[in-house]
Amino acid sequence: MDQQNKEQFVILLGKYRSGQATPEEINFLEAYYDLFDVNDDLITPDNEADFQQLKTGLKEAIDQQIGLHKKQPARVRPLRWVGVAAAVLVLICVGAAFFRYWPATPEKAPLATVTPAPASQRPLNRPVLQLANGQWIDVDSSGQGIIAHQQGLSISRQDSNTLVYQPLVNTANGDKAHGMNTFTTPRGMKYRVVLSDGSAVVLNAASSLRYPAVFEGPVRAVELEGEAYFEIKKDLQHPFIVRSALQEVQVLGTHFMVNAYPDESNIKTTLLEGAVKVKAEKGAVVMTPGQQVTVDRDDNAVRKAMADTEKEMAWVNNLFAFRQDDLPTVMRQIARWYDVSVEYKGGLPTEKFSGEISRSSSLTDVLQILELNDVHFDVQGNTLTVSYRE
Template sequence: MKRMNQAAIISIIEKYAQGILLSQEEEVLLTSWMQQVKPSAFQALLDQCENIPDTFRAYPQMPDTFKATLEARIDQQEQQEKVDSHTGIFYLYGKKIAVAATIALMVIAGSFVYKHYRAGGKEVVAQQQPQNTDPAPGGNRAVLTLADGSTIVLDSAKNGVLSQQGNTQVIKLSNGQLAYNASKSNGEAPFNTITTPNGGQYHIELPDGTGVWLNAASSLRFPASFSGATRTVELIGEGYFEVAKNAAMPFIVQSKEATVEVLGTHFNMNAYEEEGVIKTTLLEGAVKFHDKTAVLRLIPGQQGQLFRNGTMQLIKDADVDQAVAWKNGYFQFDGIDLAALIRQIARWYNLEVVYEDKVPEREFTGKISRTVYLSEVIKALELSDVHCRLNGNRLIVMP
């Protein structure tokens, strides 16, 4: 390996170990290197890395433990006639599961996953590629329903002006984003609805310049232009909002049971009906989160929760990164129960879920890329003793 390339790899490893997202070029370089490197060279390079957590050095310093752990995983997977690959970092009750030095360093958002291990005295390099039946991750998919009931499939629509509604143009930009170009109007504006399916997400800029990112299985109803005393929209599911400032016209998000009022701010609202709680997490600015009887005033870093029984709760030190992880391309969990975890996966991969037995009462903490194929997510679950199989688009969770 050339000295310049070696220095670049060290820099990339240090970035990855510190949780810094890699650029596409860095992912390609690291992936290419992982195809060629031998375990001894891998260890030597790790020794040269200065800015990495001790967990990345722990296993190399314990060769006997490392060997035993790795051989156990190899034996288990050979019985299943599969080669183990593990994308993402998955934890159970805060404990890292089945991670060894040569498995830990993976390109989470890369298109291939490589693993190096010793078996029978020979080095084996495994490349995991998705099968044709392996569900792909979700993507930018949505349908726009106009005021007259006509619909536009946004992911297949051409760039440019999609519709003219009164004084408002609906435009699909070159980056796939939907934007509204509205001039002032004194009349009542028509309402539009953007809907994402299971396996879809979408970014829209509302007529006032507010940016909205919709998660899977969600919808947003909004006017083609804002007029009157407020800017009111209706949310089903989950959305992240970067609200354009307008002190004279508050921005209001209504869900079935809760309302958020803001002037200009960044926040995430999770209002899926199948979940037991509506959550609003504030990143910037200030909001009022309320139902018909109670009000919570949030400051950045806080989360308001409204439970289905009407109880409200304020989380003063909320995990903001977890709340917006979906927007940034990750599943991120912290003490989540299995059923809630599976619901997130099912929405993104467009799955029907069947439990062969009662749902195990277990909690999970971890982080998995939303860009990988479903098989990689299932393997991460398997490493935490959650057993699943796929039958068409039906995910069967086994005891």
């Protein structure tokens, strides 16, 4: 931390002790709870008591928030939304300090029911479902319960972020739904879709899944652009196939993830449970749990290595996770979640970033942390300009 930031921090600390700090300033101080243990140069004989008072107060608040008084601490698990005060924010640059922040979870506005819209009126920047007949449904503005019917099944919204396909009982074969549905998430939102066979898919922001309303034939095939986490219903007679650019993933019943964003340099498949085969132009690879296969977009090279499964699962649990990532990698994830366009001005820092950030944090909070590492941001509307502060 440079001298100017140190001075500002000490000023805020004094305002906190005297009760004059604003809510925003208090949040800023809380974001640096761990700083006290690793940046001793901030502590002087004049402010040591202030630091101890802040640290003690924050520790009590943090213990209460994350339930440390319980016998069993909360753990992150697949397909469970983070509910511990929107989780912990931690972001570090290599050689910098650890930071934490627990943002408040915003309340959601009441939902209004709408009717399906024609394709020409596709909702923008909202989660949308395109039915086999071409109609679009603004899912986020639909009330809970059944939002659409197709022959042989109902489509319902069970909570604010879950869409469920439910085959109707006693449906004759000739009445089954035919054709493909497409579900698309906007930037800044993830969504869980339960397919007609019972398989569950969690789509990350700015992602699209194309799938049959009802699976028919010898295989269950879907198409993905973006990123998704899959929990596949086991069916030995009907393998599940995920197709994306340059590759095809074949499974019988397993938990895995595919990252196929067009702006990433490779396509990643990460296996958490079971077994899958990844097929690409330059070969096929069988994976075991804990492994990751990448297909390079430039030369189609297929590579297999051990995966950082906690990092890959982080977004499912409402977290960003960085492990020695460069700034453009960090900013691509931020751009998808906060719906901003990122531009770069001048040279960029060569530091690598590691840590975790709650995706419930505001963009302002995230940028404020990053700016401590000699990076400057200028936000104008939906455009975020990044420059290196020398």
